[in-house]
Amino acid sequence: MLVWFVFLSLLSFSDSGGLHLQGDYIISGWFPLHNSDSTIPSTPYLTDCTQGLINRHGYYLVQAFRYAVDEINNGTQDKQLLPGVALGYRTYDLCSLPASNLATLDLLTQQRHSSVVNSRSVAIIGPDSSSYSFTPAAALGTFLVPQISYEATNELLSNKILYPAFFRTIPSDKNQVSAMIQILVRFNWTWIALLGSDNSYGIQGMQSLTQLASLHNLCIAYQAVIPALTDKTKQYMQDMVKNIIKTKVNTIVVFSNKRRAAGFFPFVIDQNVTGKVWIGTEDWSVAPIVSNIPGISTIGTVIGVAVKYTEFSGYEDFERLSVPGLKDIGLNSSFNLNVPCMQNTDLYELAIKGFSLSQYDIVSSFNVYKAVYAVAHALHNILDCDSGLCQKYKVQPWEVFHQLKQVQFSIRNTSFYFDKNGDPPTGYDIVTWLWMNGQWSFKVVGSYSPGPNDLQLDVSQIQWTGQVSPVTKVPESICSPECPYGNRKLMTGQHKCCFDCMVCPAGTFLNKTGYTSCQACAKDDWSKAESETCEKRTELYLSWGTPLTTALLIYLGVTLFLTLGTALIFLFNLSTPVVKSAGGKTCLLMLASLTVATSSTLCHFSRPSRTGCLLKQPLFIISFTVCLACVTVRSFQVVCIFKWSSKLPRFYETWARKRGPEMFILIMTVVQLFISVLRMLLDPPFPSQDYDFYHDSIVLECSKTLSLGAFAELLFVSYCISRGSFAMALNVGAILLSVLGILGGYFLPKSNIIQVSVLEGADTLIVLGL
Numbered sequence: 004m005l006v007w008f009v010f011l012s013l014l015s016f017s018d019s020g021g022l023h024l025q026g027d028y029i030i031s032g033w034f035p036l037h038n039s040d041s042t043i044p045s046t047p048y049l050t051d052c053t054q055g056l057i058n059r060h061g062y063y064l065v066q067a068f069r070y071a072v073d074e075i076n077n078g079t080q081d082k083q084l085l086p087g088v089a090l091g092y093r094t095y096d097l098c099s100l101p102a103s104n105l106a107t108l109d110l111l112t113q114q115r116h117s118s119v120v121n122s123r124s125v126a127i128i129g130p131d132s133s134s135y136s137f138t139p140a141a142a143l144g145t146f147l148v149p150q151i152s153y154e155a156t157n158e159l160l161s162n163k164i165l166y167p168a169f170f171r172t173i174p175s176d177k178n179q180v181s182a183m184i185q186i187l188v189r190f191n192w193t194w195i196a197l198l199g200s201d202n203s204y205g206i207q208g209m210q211s212l213t214q215l216a217s218l219h220n221l222c223i224a225y226q227a228v229i230p231a232l233t234d235k236t237k238q239y240m241q242d243m244v245k246n247i248i249k250t251k252v253n254t255i256v257v258f259s260n261k262r263r264a265a266g267f268f269p270f271v272i273d274q275n276v277t278g279k280v281w282i283g284t285e286d287w288s289v290a291p292i293v294s295n296i297p298g299i300s301t302i303g304t305v306i307g308v309a310v311k312y313t314e315f316s317g318y319e320d321f322e323r324l325s326v327p328g329l330k331d332i333g334l335n336s337s338f339n340l341n342v343p344c345m346q347n348t349d350l351y352e353l354a355i356k357g358f359s360l361s362q363y364d365i366v367s368s369f370n371v372y373k374a375v376y377a378v379a380h381a382l383h384n385i386l387d388c389d390s391g392l393c394q395k396y397k398v399q400p401w402e403v404f405h406q407l408k409q410v411q412f413s414i415r416n417t418s419f420y421f422d423k424n425g426d427p428p429t430g431y432d433i434v435t436w437l438w439m440n441g442q443w444s445f446k447v448v449g450s451y452s453p454g455p456n457d458l459q460l461d462v463s464q465i466q467w468t469g470q471v472s473p474v475t476k477v478p479e480s481i482c483s484p485e486c487p488y489g490n491r492k493l494m495t496g497q498h499k500c501c502f503d504c505m506v507c508p509a510g511t512f513l514n515k516t517g518y519t520s521c522q523a524c525a526k527d528d529w530s531k532a533e534s535e536t537c538e539k540r541t542e543l544y545l546s547w548g549t550p551l552t553t554a555l556l557i558y559l560g561v562t563l564f565l566t567l568g569t570a571l572i573f574l575f576n577l578s579t580p581v582v583k584s585a586g587g588k589t590c591l592l593m594l595a596s597l598t599v600a601t602s603s604t605l606c607h608f609s610r611p612s613r614t615g616c617l618l619k620q621p622l623f624i625i626s627f628t629v630c631l632a633c634v635t636v637r638s639f640q641v642v643c644i645f646k647w648s649s650k651l652p653r654f655y656e657t658w659a660r661k662r663g664p665e666m667f668i669l670i671m672t673v674v675q676l677f678i679s680v681l682r683m684l685l686d687p688p689f690p691s692q693d694y695d696f697y698h699d700s701i702v703l704e705c706s707k708t709l710s711l712g713a714f715a716e717l718l719f720v721s722y723c724i725s726r727g728s729f730a731m732a733l734n735v736g737a738i739l740l741s742v743l744g745i746l747g748g749y750f751l752p753k754s755n756i757i758q759v760s761v762l763e764g765a766d767t768l769i770v771l772g773l
Contacts, residue, residue: 201263277301303468385398574591678719
């Protein structure tokens with residue numbers, strides 16, 4: 004830094020012609036009238052900027068700067084803005100990065116050593132590049148010298164801690180990145196390549212895009228930095244294009260300035276890359292330096308972000324009419340050219356070349372125009388010009404800085420102010436390239452403004468260019484197509500945009516795309532494999548009216564008819580020898596218990612209820628226990644008569660007289676009743692649903708059918724069954740033979756042989772049952 008100051012102090016003060024104007028207050032203008040893109044030398048040396056390539060865009064920026072100052076001094080737009088005050092300007096040709104650093108040092112020198120008050124700049128308009136802005140924004144910010152850029156968009160410059168005095172009339176890249184992301188999301192271009200220029204503009208833009216891309220499920224298949232075009236970087240450029248082709252992306256975001264983009268696209272054209280979609284930044288998407296590249300119409304569709312266009316009437320006339328007077332600018336000036344290599348540009352030599360004025364030039368020129376007016380409004384407040392005449396006095400740059408944060412004005416039907424970050428409240432136009440008979444033009448197809456409903460886009464206005472001819476369908480740029488409903492994503496690599504589709508198994512569903520897991524159906528629902536929705540499970544139970552229920556009820560009716568019919572026959576013939584031989588009242592009790600056990604099956608029909616679940620098993624178990632107890636008593640009676648009569652002749656008589664059979668049946672019944680009641684109290688059954696037996700149905704049943712209490716009930720009755728099942732079968736046979744004997748007696752009253760035979764057969768069956 005010290006070496007640069009020494010260099011400045013050694014410069015001679017000359018009176019050679021330059022582009023400047025004497026005035027009460029001086030504004031410095033930094034514009035790229037030439038391009039020298041040289042590297043930073045190891046010594047404080049800068050080649051004369053006039054030796055670089057002429058920049059037609061910089062010429063129009065200077066003219067807009069002059070136009071704004073001339074309009075303010077003449078009061079053309081507002082006579083009360085700075086009445087009685089003449090603005091002056093001093094311009095610098097920022098042809099390279101060293102030129103920007105040198106201009107910064109010159110301004111710092113003025114702040115400390117200027118002997119003439121009105122030769123000190125109160126504000127700086129420029130530069131045109133973010134890369135050229137960081138050093139002056141940091142250095143001049145230390146002295147709160149306001150700097151208003153018209154094209155520097157890097158969002159880092161909004162950091163008021165590092166760059167407190169930096170303002171701009173062009174939106175920040177933060178908004179531009181957001182606009183690009185919204186475009187990608189709108190068209191579902193999730194598989195993209197990202198390129199950026201090798202300066203702060205491109206690098207920061209790439210970083211911001213990468214961060215936001217992951218939040219919007221966008222995948223960057225390939226990214227690279229575009230260097231300056233030299234013999235050494237040509238092979239690298241070719242490899243970049245080959246890698247883009249290799250990744251099979253159809254959408255490429257190029258976050259680059261116009262110079263780097265102009266050096267890159269010829270390699271795209273040489274390798275015959277066609278049918279792609281290129282997303283461009285405001286710096287190159289409408290820049291003629293890119294659109295004039297031979298053969299660029301073949302690369303595909305270009306959709307770009309551009310600064311909003313505002314009608315700038317009078318500017319073109321001013322530029323055209325001022326050309327003759329440019330010869331005399333600077334010849335009689337009292338300014339000393341501290342840095343002649345940056346201030347000796349002959350604007351007239353540029354003007355007579357007859358550059359065409361593009362819309363891109365107009366938009367940027369209007370940003371310069373707004374910057375000058377912002378300084379003028381700040382001076383208006385400082386000099387108390389509301390009284391009709393400004394109070395001239397020494398104005399310090401920091402005073403202008405504080406007023407710039409508060410200015411708010413309307414110009415050319417446009418409201419303008421700086422927010423807390425020094426950024427303007429403007430948005431972007433969304434443009435697309437058009438080619439008609441080989442002539443390039445662009446068309447505004449939408450707009451972007453920060454806030455709700457930020458992106459407005461008319462897709463029908465975009466002409467999609469395919470690999471061979473124009474197409475009507477929006478091109479796709481995806482790694483894997485979205486999975487159909489009923490399928491989930493299975494990642495196959497490091498990018499979440501690349502995946503296989505897996506069928507959702509039965510019992511799950513998926514009616515959305517982009518999910519890596521299927522949703523389980525609700526407990527009462529089910530689904531087949533690859534389902535979009537779940538269906539209600541069918542409830543299974545013995546409902547009334549179904550064929551199965553009808554068949555069971557018929558069978559139940561027949562059973563009840565047989566048991567009740569037999570019981571009635573026995574009841575009407577209770578005193579006959581046949582009935583007495585079959586068991587008499589005990590047999591009636593057994594038939595009655597069988598009838599109740601049979602009737603308990605009615606609890607299985609219809610939807611299970613609390614009462615049905617409580618009665619179903621105890622009703623059957625208890626009644627069946629009574630039946631088995633009756634069989635056991637009957638069997639014991641036969642044993643005593645036929646086997647123990649010789650050994651214990653009076654045992655059965657005593658047992659019967661003491662009501663042994665009735666007590667045995669009662670005890671067995673009470674024990675079973677106690678077990679059942681205890682089970683109902685401790686572990687009662689209730690209606691439940693079985694979801695596991697069928698995948699598509701719910702079995703409505705009663706719970707606790709295999710509980711400890713139920714096991715105790717079954718164990719007790721099983722013991723009775725093991726002791727009396729065979730005897731029961733034989734006794735049932737005896738009962739049937741007895742019924743046949745009785746019926747035979749009714750229908751064949753003279754056939755006593757039949758009754759005797761039947762009676763003997765019944766006794767034989769009873770004996771066998773022992």
